[in-house]
Amino acid sequence: MQNLHDFVVHQPDVSVLFPVQHSTAVERGARSSLTDVAIKNAKPREKSYRLYDTGGLYLELFPNGSKLWRWKYRFEGREKRLALGKYPEVGLKDARESRDDARKLLRTGVDPSAIKQRLGAAEQVEATSTFEAVANDWFERMMRDKAESHRVKVKARLEKDLLPWLGNKPVADITPRDILACLRRIEDRGAHDTAHRALQNCSAVLRHAVVEGKAKENPAVHLKGALPPARAGHFAAITEPKEVGPLLRTMEAVSATFPVKCALRLLPYLFCRPGELRTMRWSDVHLEEAEWRFVASKNGPSHIVPLPRQAVAILRELRPLTGRGEFVFPGRDDRTQPMSNATLNRALQRAGISTRDEQTGHGFRAMARTILHEGLGFSPYVIEHQLAHRVPDVLGGAYNRTRFLEDRKKMMQQWADYLDRLRDGVEPNVAAEPRLRIGPREGR
Incomplete structure (x- = not known):
């Protein structure tokens, strides 16, 4: 950004043509010059007063203790004043240099006050041309009609991955290398x-x-x-059993409303899609049969989720609070609507869990699929049917909501018990866990 001195050094010295005209004894140097000690010792009075230096420079002291530098000069026959800054941010030496710069401009026939106004206007333009200023304007104009969940994600990327390094740069000065450096930092953490x-x-x-x-x-x-x-369709997920326990304990401690805490507790047990959980209806929940029956949101078939004892207990505890409405997890502001699709991931973020690099709500499906099969040895056919995935087999069947149902009930209860032991810091005896090794021809 230009300042008065930068402008002055490019001007020709024509002092011979434009000599400085002083109109008062003070400006002719009749008074002695100021010293730093005199300025420091000067105290505020009931009314403002001035301490004069030489060449029209003076320091004005106000009752509130402020001390402001001024330079008095004449331009085209009119007496004018130029503000040179606030003491002590601008010391005596700096004030004199600013005065001398302004006098050089005056000798060229240029009004220093006009130049300062031009520089101030340019500074304002520059302030609105930084990456941060443009990004904020873009976000307000172009993202106002987007879903709130999308707005939150975009805002987070801007604030965490781009603005710290690009925010203060004028957009006209940003280079491909500047941007690439930001992207490399993101890549370095595996995101x-x-x-x-x-x-x-x-x-x-x-x-x-x-x-x-x-x-x-x-x-x-x-x-x-x-x-x-990038890997398509990737959702951050923890799939190492040793990391699951700390994750569950962190989730237990999150600050959230009771319905949100219940949803967070259910999500690992049921490993359904977050959109299915947040739109869960009481009419679809059958606590006596320990089943949740609904139409799967992604593939469309009717689906049955066996409810382990832990899930039934959570829902029984929640029913007095939300059971009179349609949704098990109603919205905070409109209870006739389900909770926002961003609520669960936001709750994870409030708990200090990165939904970009550690765990998302959707990532509990990957967690269950990986550990149930690779860690606990459950049949992939049982797991995939519980995930409501279409898995064609040699008989040509893609999906049947009751297929492997009894085995899925056993698996869901064993999975919930396994998670509880991890959460409580109890080392599970994996060798003692029963396996359901069901092949493609053994459908029930």
């Missing part, structure tokens, strides 16, 4: 999908800068192909 999304958001902000006339080009376009392909 490859986040790196791709951050690049998309950064590019959108810089396109907005071009449209608004604050940049000539979008440097993000030069990074096409700079990142390795």
Whole structure:
């Protein structure tokens, strides 16, 4: 950013043509020059007063203790004053240098006050042209109609992955290398999908800068192909048993409403899709039969989730609070609607769990699939049917809601008991866990 001194050094010295005209004895140096000691010892009075230096420079002291530098000069026959800053931020030496710079401008026939106004206006333009300023404007204009869950994710990427390093840079000065450095930091923590999304958001902000006339080009376009392909459909998930216990204990301690805490407790037990859980209806819950029957949101078939004892207990405890409504987990502001699709991931984030790199609500499905099969030895056919996945077999059947139902009931209870032991810090005896090794021809 330019200042008065930067402007002055580019001006020709024509002091011979424009000599300084002083109108008072003070400006002619009749008074002695100021000292640092005199300034420090000067105390505020009931009314403002001035301490004069030489060449029209003076320090004005106010009753509230403020001390402001001024320079008095004449331009085109009119007496004017130029503010030079606040003491002690601007010391005596700096004030004199600013006065001398202003006098050089005056000798060229330029009004120093006009130059300062121009520099101030340029500074304001520059302040609105930083990446952070443009990003905020883009977010308010272009994201206002997006789903709240999407807005939250985009805002988080901007604030955590881009603004700390690009925020103060003018958008016109940002280079592809600046952007790539941000993306490499994201990649270094293993969040490859986040790196791709951050690049998309950064590019959108810089396109907005071009449209608004604050940049000539979008440097993000030069990074096409700079990142390795991200894994499609990846949801962060913990799949190591030793890490599950600490995760569950952290989730237990989260600060949230009782319905949200209940939803967080159910999600690992049932490993359903978060969208299915948040839209759970009391009419679909059959506590006496320990079953939850509903239409799976993704594939459409009717689905049965056997409820382990722990899940039944949670739902019985919650029913007095939300049982009069349609939804087991109603919205906070509108109880006729289900809770927001961002609620569970936000609760995980409040607990200090990264939903980008550690665990998402959807990631409990990957956790269960991996540990049930690889760790506990359950049949993939039973697991996939519990996940409501279409898994064609040699008989041609894609999905049947009652298939392996008895085995799934046993598996769900064993899974809930296994999670409880991990949560409580009890080492599970994996060798003693019964296996359900069911092949493709053994459907029930």
